[in-house]
Amino acid sequence: MTAYDTAVIGGGLLGCATAWHLARAGNRVLLVEKDQVNRHASGQNAGSLHFQLEFRMVEHGDDAARAAARALPLHLDAVRAWATIEDELGERCGVSRTGGLMLAETPAEIAVLDRKAALEREYGLDVAVLSGPELRRFAPYLADTVLAAGHVPGEGKANPRLVTPALARAAGRHGAVLRTGCRVTGLHRRGRHWELRTGAGPGDTAGETHLADTVVLAGGVWTAELAAMADVRLPVFPVGLTMSATARSRPFLPHLIQHVGRRLSMKQTEDGNVLIGGGWPAKLVSRAGQVDLETNPELRYESLVGNADAARVVPAVWDLPVIRTWTGMTTLTPDHLPLLGAVPRRPGLYVATGGSAFTLGLTYARLLAAMVVTGEPDRAIEDYSPARFGALNFV
Numbered sequence: 001m002t003a004y005d006t007a008v009i010g011g012g013l014l015g016c017a018t019a020w021h022l023a024r025a026g027n028r029v030l031l032v033e034k035d036q037v038n039r040h041a042s043g044q045n046a047g048s049l050h051f052q053l054e055f056r057m058v059e060h061g062d063d064a065a066r067a068a069a070r071a072l073p074l075h076l077d078a079v080r081a082w083a084t085i086e087d088e089l090g091e092r093c094g095v096s097r098t099g100g101l102m103l104a105e106t107p108a109e110i111a112v113l114d115r116k117a118a119l120e121r122e123y124g125l126d127v128a129v130l131s132g133p134e135l136r137r138f139a140p141y142l143a144d145t146v147l148a149a150g151h152v153p154g155e156g157k158a159n160p161r162l163v164t165p166a167l168a169r170a171a172g173r174h175g176a177v178l179r180t181g182c183r184v185t186g187l188h189r190r191g192r193h194w195e196l197r198t199g200a201g202p203g204d205t206a207g208e209t210h211l212a213d214t215v216v217l218a219g220g221v222w223t224a225e226l227a228a229m230a231d232v233r234l235p236v237f238p239v240g241l242t243m244s245a246t247a248r249s250r251p252f253l254p255h256l257i258q259h260v261g262r263r264l265s266m267k268q269t270e271d272g273n274v275l276i277g278g279g280w281p282a283k284l285v286s287r288a289g290q291v292d293l294e295t296n297p298e299l300r301y302e303s304l305v306g307n308a309d310a311a312r313v314v315p316a317v318w319d320l321p322v323i324r325t326w327t328g329m330t331t332l333t334p335d336h337l338p339l340l341g342a343v344p345r346r347p348g349l350y351v352a353t354g355g356s357a358f359t360l361g362l363t364y365a366r367l368l369a370a371m372v373v374t375g376e377p378d379r380a381i382e383d384y385s386p387a388r389f390g391a392l393n394f395v
């Protein structure tokens with residue numbers, strides 16, 4: 001049995017980034033991943049770096065938007081985190097921050113855009129609402145139906161296939177021990193330590209036990225299952241999402257595109273493919289009344305059509321054949337805020353999940369690692385604390 005300062009469960013972006021921060025701070029870190037690093041949401045997502053409030057945050061009215069805006073301090077931190085990550089890791093991660101536009105096509109949508117921008121400015125986000133000739137000059141590829149757009153300069157994209165493996169390598173260089181194909185099956189408090197049991201998996205020997213002073217749950221959609229191993233209920237819900245990619249084309253779309261009135265995210269990769277997503281659902285697979293988290297969600301025809309509708313606002317996309325569509329799962333909390341911090345009444349147990357955790361993942365990881373090492377992150381994170389769901393836990 002080996003003892004570690006911290007065991008991180010989950011080899012997605014959050015787990016690998018947290019392991020990297022902890023290891024470079026001198027922690028003895030074990031990272032445990034049941035499959036391969038980057039196998040799930042972190043490697044399947046759209047790679048959007050969106051710092052504006054998303055459609056899902058503004059579609060339910062101003063009160064809901066104001067509540068979701070409580071994560072904006074993390075967005076400001078994430079702008080800075082993505083600006084420096086490639087230099088810090090010494091690897092290219094496909095980061096491009098040439099700006100993002102959130103489109104409005106009706107007067108009612110322009111009004112939402114204006115209210116959204118006013119709210120974002122209260123938190124210090126650099127957002128301008130462009131319209132008329134100014135918008136046409138800035139984004140000549142947009143359809144005439146687009147009347148206005150919220151513009152944030154630092155928005156953009158990163159390559160989900162590169163970021164997390166680079167973070168895992170960096171964690172390894174700082175001494176973190178990475179165990180892939182190794183599923184955590186039990187989590188128990190033993191005196192001052194946490195005892196992790198791992199089950200059999202490819203490349204793993206059955207029934208190993210590891211000790212750690214602290215444990216970070218970075219299990220994505222499996223977070224509730226992992227928390228339950230420590231007898232904690234966390235209200236995190238899996239959501240199935242759909243993405244489509246077009247054939248390659250000449251570069252014509254330099255910005256990240258979103259829409260304030262409907263589901264849409266669109267960007268062009270370095271290779272020239274256009275990636276389309278933005279919250280189009282996929283059907284979660286159930287077995288015996290439980291969501292089967294090990295099986296990819298099923299494609300919904302309406303979501304394919306919804307992806308294709310992106311061409312309405314960027315007409316050049318009409319000519320591009322869709323070459324691939326895929327589904328993945330991500331985690332949401334009931335209030336759309338992140339779940340980040342120490343789990344009450346479970347000394348040394350921490351969690352990070354929920355929200356736009358690709359965009360915000362580097363920030364979650366840095367803050368969580370600081371909390372583990374020093375007890376205090378350098379920015380307030382009480383708004384995102386698991387303690388807000390404390391009423392679900394009687395023990």
Ligand SMILES: Cc1cc2nc3c(=O)[nH]c(=O)nc-3n(C[C@H](O)[C@H](O)[C@H](O)COP(=O)(O)OP(=O)(O)OC[C@H]3O[C@@H](n4cnc5c(N)ncnc54)[C@H](O)[C@@H]3O)c2cc1C
Pocket residue numbers: 009010011012013014015032033034035036037038039040041042043044045046047048049050182183184185218219220221222226241242243265277327328329330331352353354355356357358359360361
């Ligand atoms: C289709 C899609 C598009 C998205 N687009 C965007 C976007 O454009 N921008 C954005 O900000 N966010 C986006 N997201 C959300 C984003 O991908 C996730 O929030 C982020 O990647 C979460 O990373 P994670 O590390 O928490 O989870 P994951 O990447 O899922 O990693 C969790 C890991 O934990 C492991 N694990 C679970 N249980 C155990 C166990 N018992 N033992 C060992 N290991 C275990 C899993 O195998 C998994 O590898 C999108 C998500 C999807 C699915």
